[in-house]
Amino acid sequence: MKAIQLSRFGGPDVLELVDLPAPVPQAGEVLVRVRAAGINFFEVLMRADRYAVTPQLPMFPGVEVAGVVEAIGQGVDPALLRTRVAAPLFASQRPYGGYAELVTIDAGLVVPLPDAISFDEATALMVQGLTALHLPRQSQPEGKSVLVPAASGGVGSLLVQLARLKGARQVIAAGGGKAKLDFALSLGADIAVDYTNPDWPVRIRDVTDGEGADMIYDIVGGALTAASLLALALNGELVFAALGRFALGASEVEAMIGRNQSLRGFALLPLLSPDVLRAGLSELFQLAASGRLRVAIGGRFPLDQAGEAHRLLDERRSTGKVVLVP
Structure with missing residues (x-):
């Protein structure tokens, strides 16, 4: 599969498209085919080593994706297969790796997407x-x-x-x-x-x-x-x-x-037990699906243009959410 790797800190051009073995879902996990991966400003800072936490390199950025469940691990409900889901990687044991074609995540963390919510919109409603x-x-x-x-x-x-x-x-x-x-x-x-x-x-x-x-x-x-x-x-x-x-x-x-x-x-992660996380995302999806909350998508980029997506945020030229579309 294709994924974005960060092996050195610097400008947007340090984001490198690489080939990796496709991940295999372990017991209790699902494999998600990524249809949209969200980009957050803290990832722009992290790429340039300007964030509060310096990641160990090499790393694979991306903390939130939306897509379709393509495979399941042992013990996972088969009804999840081929369903549309939001996958909040930031709440999982492997909180990175979303700038990719495929990701695995604990099945208990994925949240079903209403048909009225696009994959792009789902990424905007996570972090x-x-x-x-x-x-x-x-x-x-x-x-x-x-x-x-x-x-x-x-x-x-x-x-x-x-x-x-x-x-x-x-x-x-x-x-x-x-x-x-x-x-x-x-x-x-x-x-x-x-x-x-x-x-x-x-x-x-x-x-x-x-x-x-x-x-x-x-x-x-x-x-x-x-x-x-x-x-x-x-x-x-x-x-x-x-x-x-x-x-x-x-x-x-x-x-x-x-x-x-x-x-x-204010820090988000300490507030998010799995139950609070799922309830919050479900509430946001319902608000957006009902038209009470407008979700703006400010830019869509293919995976190999992750650097250009970062540049848009870095230069503060975007409005709304910027997403990668593998």
């Missing part, structure tokens, strides 16, 4: 969808003014909608450029602010009657976090969900204390 689902559960937006940075991206585009569904009083989208802001508005954001303008935090205070946002879901990190604090209301909450990109210093955290602001961390 990014579950993040967008659980952020408002951990820090509830009901009745609050909420700021969503990178609102046109994979997580942000879903979070804008889910914050609204969870009762946010006002959803403010932040992004770079008119096209991305218009896209966020089309998803239901009340206001869109261009954070390539240096005075964007002032703009947010203007649209919140001088108060600032009650809650900020920081899914970007880096220098944006400190700038976001200028847009955070007294007694507001900054929810940090950008693992490996925390850049606040002691003085900035101390200033938050003086404004009665709170800082809350």
Whole structure:
């Protein structure tokens, strides 16, 4: 089978297409023919060795796929054969290897796909969808003014909608450029602010009657976090969900204390027992199938163009989910 290998850190061109033996499902596993593999921004960072965790090389990236069950291991229900499933590799014992034509995964982790959900859409609703689902559960937006940075991206585009569904009083989208802001508005954001303008935090205070946002879901990190604090209301909450990109210093955290602001961390994996994982994905699939949640696909690339897909994300030219199609 064909797969993408990372054997050295660097730019998008280090992603190499290689031939590997086809995997064989062991007892309790299924073999999935990959129809779509999702790409996440943390994989772009990992490829360049800019992520919080440095992987051991060589490695085979990709933590989420959707496809069709092609074979089963001993003890697996034969009814799974030829069914459409989502395979959340990130929750398995072998959490990588999704940029490939075939993958194996514990049969207890796969989630059936409704006919109304495409394989592409399913990948968007795994890491990014579950993040967008659980952020408002951990820090509830009901009745609050909420700021969503990178609102046109994979997580942000879903979070804008889910914050609204969870009762946010006002959803403010932040992004770079008119096209991305218009896209966020089309998803239901009340206001869109261009954070390539240096005075964007002032703009947010203007649209919140001088108060600032009650809650900020920081899914970007880096220098944006400190700038976001200028847009955070007294007694507001900054929810940090950008693992490996925390850049606040002691003085900035101390200033938050003086404004009665709170800082809350968010990490997805500790929340996901197998039951919670399956229930969350099923809920997201139902929301999307019913039309209550719009899933945007921002780019589809064949497996041998994985580097170009990474480049699109690296240069922040995408909206919605970017997928590989083996």
